[in-house]
Amino acid sequence: MTDQQPPHTPRSLIVTFYGAYGRGTAGTPAGPVPIAALIRLLGAVGVDSPSVRSAVSRLKRRGLLVSGRTADGAAGYGLSEAARQLLDDGDRRIYGRPATRPGQGWLLAVFSVPEQERHKRHLLRSRLARLGFGTAAPGVWIAPAHVHEETRHTLERLGLDTYVDLFRGRHLGFEPTTESVARWWDLDALARQHRAFLETHEPVLRRWSRRRPVPPEAAYRDYLLALDSWRRLPYADPWLPTALLPADWPGGRAARVFAALHARLRDAGAHFVTMGLT
Structure with a gap:
């Protein structure tokens, strides 16, 4: 039995959309995306118009999206510099898998935060966890x-x-x-996340392996949903050396499934985005 995949929230899907197609990558424009186009493109993955507008407002308040005008004067939203930096930093994690070996050693983060700044202690712990750190001891x-x-x-x-x-x-x-390693990380929970991803998206890959040609809208929908599911995993999983993992570890297989979906669908999906922006 596997854990279920986390739900695809409107806010998460919008961030995933900008990460995949909103930075001038895969042949798509880098400027502001008209709100009408964003509603059409998110509608293709099941997000209704009020949910898109509400999620955009929250992302704007958090400083991730900024208002702008397209070349023809339409109102739209683009990435802030902070958001662009976050997405650029995430590319290595999401689209690559480092080759780790036991001999490379370990990185220790030892921290102490004054009690009057305990909110920063929570932020520090959450960021270390997102970077893939496990807990060796309190504060270590x-x-x-x-x-x-x-x-x-x-x-x-x-x-x-x-x-x-x-x-x-x-x-x-x-x-x-x-x-x-089994004390420092919850390997069972990580394995369940990988298996949940495989349970949902490995059948998608099998369908696409038999499908020719690649319809742009279907490719866009399946790729965006796969990327939205996948992009959390490289932050939860520190990519430990294989020799330190259980023999049936599913992480490598999950990474290969996402890589195959990325290679097969991303560029085809970009054609649908380009059509949706016009």
Whole structure:
């Protein structure tokens, strides 16, 4: 039995849309997206007009979307610089899978936050968790060493670097590293997330492997839903070395399914977006 995939919320789907097609990638424009076009394009994945408008308002209040005008003067919304940076940072995680080996070592984040700033303690913990850190001890978090640069960049951008010391090193005992890893991360929960993704999207890939040609609207719909499901997983999963994972670990298979859907559907979906913007 697997956990269900998280629901596709309007706000999440809008962020996913901009990440996939709203940055001038895959041949789509980089400027503001007219609100009417955004409503049409989100309607293709089941989001109604009031939900789109409400989600856009919330994303605008959070500083992720900004108002603008298209070349022909229509009102629209584009990404803020902060949102563009977040999406750019996420590309390596979402579209790539680092090759990690036990010999690369570990990154330790040791932090202390004054009680009067405990709201920053919560923010720090949530960001470390999103970067793939596990908990080695209270105030000591651990991740594979390959996340060092992204961790440094994220903490500096959020003004949290003054509370944290970062160290790189090896695990020297006393229990086997495979047993320690099972304490530092909830591997069962991570495996369930991967299996839920596979349960939903592996049949989609099988259907597309038999389908020629690729209809743009269907490709766009299936790709956006797959990306919206997938983009959370590379942040929950730190991509531990294979030697430290259970033999039946589903993460590699889930990554291959998403990569195949990306290769098959993304560019075809861009044609539908281009039509929807006109």
